[in-house]
Amino acid sequence: MLKLSNETKVGILTVLGITLLVLGFNLLKGKSLFSHNKTIYAVYKQVNGLQPANAVQVNGLVVGSVTNLEVMGKDASRILVTITITKKIDLPRNSVARISSDLLGTKTVQLDLGNASEYLKSGDTLYAAVDGSITDALKEQLSPLVKKLQGTLSNIDSVLLSVNGILDTTAKGNLQEAIRGLNITMRNFSHTSASLNNMLDADKGSVSKTFNNLASISGNLKDNNAKITGILDNAQKATDALAKGNIDKTLQQLQQTVNNLNQTIGKLNTTDGTAGLLLNDKKVYNNLQYSLGNLNKLLEDLRVNPKRYVHFSLFGKKDKTKPLPSDTAAAQ
Template sequence: MLKLSNETKVGVLTVLGITLLVLGFNLLKGKSLFSHNKTIYAVYQQVNGLQPANAVQVNGLVVGNVANLEVMDKDASRILVAITITKKIEIPRNSVARISSDLLGTKTVQLDLGNAGEYLKSGDTIYAAVDGSMTDALKEQLNPLVKKLEGTLSNIDSVLMSVNAILDTTAKGNLQDAIRNLNSTMRNFTHTSASLNSMLDPDNGNIQKTFNNLAAVTGNLKDNNAKITGILDNAQKATDALAKGNIDKTLQQLQQTATNLNQTIAKLNNTDGTAGLLLNDKKVYNNLQYSLGNLNKLLEDLRVNPKRYVHFSLFGKKDKTKPLPSDSIAVQ
């Protein structure tokens, strides 16, 4: 039996260890030494945190992984990404390798297959594109809201400054007075509401009593409907009788009487007639007054000295003439 030395055993183990180390390193990088994979390249200006071994997908199916990322320029303006395709698929030349991320931030390379008739071979370069991250999308959505919020806060600040300017010591005192008046108004409103509730009480409220009285009145009217109808009939008959009567003739006679009365009053006011002279001529009035005075004296003398006018004596002696009371009064 062949015997191996310790040195040989150590050498074989070292070779096996190095081989396993290389295989494990390549497996971690997504490479396989026992398969015929295809490597294509894409040039990006921004990789958004893409790392080696990130998955490469076509329509959601993992078809490979990212093999390596290298900087092509000193300013890192271009980054070369090596993509290993492990599945046996054909990639049209006008396809696009697009870097995208999911909600958790995991980066993947999505291959959007084109419709060209020629296909990429190992070592060819594919068109590159980068999707915006969720953060960028949120920024795009939030930027208008942030601007509106800034404008709103500015307006609120202006309003608060205006309110502070308005609410000086006098205005604050007026506002306190207004609040006190409002409290008083609310109390009055409470009392008014209580009074209204009392009025609207279905048992003892004034409104209910009013409705009850109204119902009683309407009931009385209903009960006396026949009497009211008779009264209305009598009124109708009276108006018919007045309408059929000689009202026009009576009015004409009354008008004629008023005319005659006006003529009589006009004659009395006129000085041509006797009655007019008596009423309007002062001389006639004075003469009449004088005649009446003399007539009164004559009657008074006849009463006092009747024998002056009728002489009758058995002995032929004359009585002495007595003065009139009016004349004696005038002499005194």
């Protein structure tokens, strides 16, 4: 049996350790030593924190990884990124390698496939692009707001300075008095609110009682709906009867009667006609009064001295004429 010295064993272990170290380092960098991969390159002005072993994706599918980043030149204006494609896919020559990040800040290289008929080979260079980070997007959105806020704060500061200049000691005292009055008003409002709460109470509130009364009235109306309907029908019948009657003709006749009455009264107010003369001519009234007086005397004389007008005597003796009572009374 071959016997190995300690030095040989140490050398073998050292070689194995170095080999494992190299393999592990390459695996951590995303390199595979046992497959034929495609290596392509992309040049960026900035990489936004991209690191080796970050994933390379096409349409969300991981097809490789970033294996190396190095600066091209001393000014660091160009950064060469080495990309290893482990999947057997064809990449059009006009594809774009775009650096993006998710909400957690994990960086990936997204390959946006082009439409060229020629495909990239190992060692070719891709077009490069960088998406803006979420922080940059927030900055773009917040920058106008910050400017507006600064302007608003400046205006508020100016207004406060103006107010301090306007409000002297007397004005400040008046303002304090107004605030005290506002406090009193708020307390009164609180009392009013409590009163409203009492009014709106479901059990004892007046509003609840009012609604209950309204409900009772509506219930009574509902119970007497048939009677109300009958009353309305009767009213409708009465109005129909009035509508069917010759109301217009009756009103015209009444108007004509009033006109005739007005004409008659007008004639009575004039001296035309016997009635007008009797009412308006004093001479006619006096003559009529005189005639009536004489007629009364004639009737009285006929009653007192009937034999003056009717002669009837068996012996032919004439009675004496008696004086009229009215004449006697007049003489006295």
